Amino acid sequence: QSSTRAAMAGGAELSARAAPVTGNERQSLPRRAFLGARFRGNDSLEITGFVPGGSLGDSGIKAGDVLLKVDAQPVASVADVVTATKSFRAGDQVKLLVKRGAAEHEIAVPLKEWPREASDGFEILYDEVPSGTKLLRCLITRPPETAARRVPAVLYIQGIDCASIEKPFPAPDHMREFVYSMTRAGFAVMRCEKSGIGDSTGPSCEQMGLHDEVADFAAAIRKLKSFEFVDPDKVFLFGHSAGGWVAPLAAA
Numbered sequence: 048q049s050s051t052r053a054a055m056a057g058g059a060e061l062s063a064r065a066a067p068v069t070g071n072e073r074q075s076l077p078r079r080a081f082l083g084a085r086f087r088g089n090d091s092l093e094i095t096g097f098v099p100g101g102s103l104g105d106s107g108i109k110a111g112d113v114l115l116k117v118d119a120q121p122v123a124s125v126a127d128v129v130t131a132t133k134s135f136r137a138g139d140q141v142k143l144l145v146k147r148g149a150a151e152h153e154i155a156v157p158l159k160e161w162p163r164e165a166s167d168g169f170e171i172l173y174d175e176v177p178s179g180t181k182l183l184r185c186l187i188t189r190p191p192e193t194a195a196r197r198v199p200a201v202l203y204i205q206g207i208d209c210a211s212i213e214k215p216f217p218a219p220d221h222m223r224e225f226v227y228s229m230t231r232a233g234f235a236v237m238r239c240e241k242s243g244i245g246d247s248t249g250p251s252c253e254q255m256g257l258h259d260e261v262a263d264f265a266a267a268i269r270k271l272k273s274f275e276f277v278d279p280d281k282v283f284l285f286g287h288s289a290g291g292w293v294a295p296l297a298a299a
Contacts, residue, residue: 076175076182077136078160079246086114086125094145106156108145115151116144137161161245162215164223169230176239178266181249184240185267186213188230193276200235200277204264204297206288209252211245212238222287235277239267257292264297 083101086092092114097104114122117131118141135141137160144153164171164186172187190198203226205212214223226236242249242263249255255263264284272279286294 076184076246076248077138080132080135080137080139080141080158081161082128082132083159084108084114086128088113090123092122092124092128100159100162102156102159106143107154108143108156109147112145112147112152114143114145116142118142119144161213164213164215166227168227174270175246176263176267176270178249178263181242181263182247183242183249183263183267184213184246185270186238187271187274188226188236189276190230190233190235192233193235197276197278198233198235199281199283200237200271200274201229201283201285202264202267202271203236203238204284204286204290204293205238205241206290209241209244212240213245234283235271235274237267237271239264257296260293261296264293268297 081098081101082103083098084094084103085096085098087095094103094108094110094112094114096110114128116122117128120127120131122128122131132141135158137158139158140155141158142153142155144151146152163173166188169191170189172189174185174187176183176185192198203212203222205222212222214220226238229236240247241252241260242255243251268282268284271277272282284294284298286292
């Protein structure tokens with residue numbers, strides 16, 4: 048049973064022990080799909096280019112094509128594309144209807160996975176947290192000194208919005224840099240996607256209440272303590288913004 052030992056800004060230090068895991072065990076949570084295209088237009092979606100590593104770059108679709116349908120579902124905005132592809136996972140195949148000049152073409156596209164975060168200075172593990180009937184994607188940044196000893200750890204709990212905590216693209220991101228700075232300082236740091244966000248299963252984050260989020264992050268605490276490279280007597284919570292409400296409740 049967890050006990051709160053010391054208060055921090057938006058967090059708490061916790062002490063408990065659990066069976067160790069390595070982070071390399073078999074996972075059942077598939078990756079979300081990555082189209083990797085750039086669009087422009089309001090009433091129609093012209094494809095203007097491709098992101099390296101994306102599914103569309105070598106699919107036969109060309110810059111200048113106009114995307115009309117995703118799996119027979121009409122799309123007219125980027126939001127429509129996001130909605131139409133949300134249930135697809137890496138390894139699936141999607142049929143896209145595009146207009147090229149006066150002709151329409153239906154193209155079957157094998158879907159690649161969303162890019163992963165990577166760092167030259169430390170390992171980034173992709174794992175999952177079971178919470179009720181849901182599986183939540185978690186990322187753990189692991190400092191190199193874990194090969195010799197167990198290290199203190201931090202669970203980063205994001206704010207009230209439903210944005211993804213996975214940041215693989217090179218654009219500057221304050222949250223990612225904060226997490227990486229803690230890792231460079233010697234902490235293993237875990238982040239978890241909320242329900243229905245990114246790879247996570249379950250209802251949409253917008254449908255979840257405070258009690259649900261507390262239960263999910265309490266499950267994340269248990270997972271974090273179970274890693275063989277984490278010192279379970281030195282696990283901290285950091286709550287950003289509204290995450291500061293969730294942290295002490297999840298620690299209780």
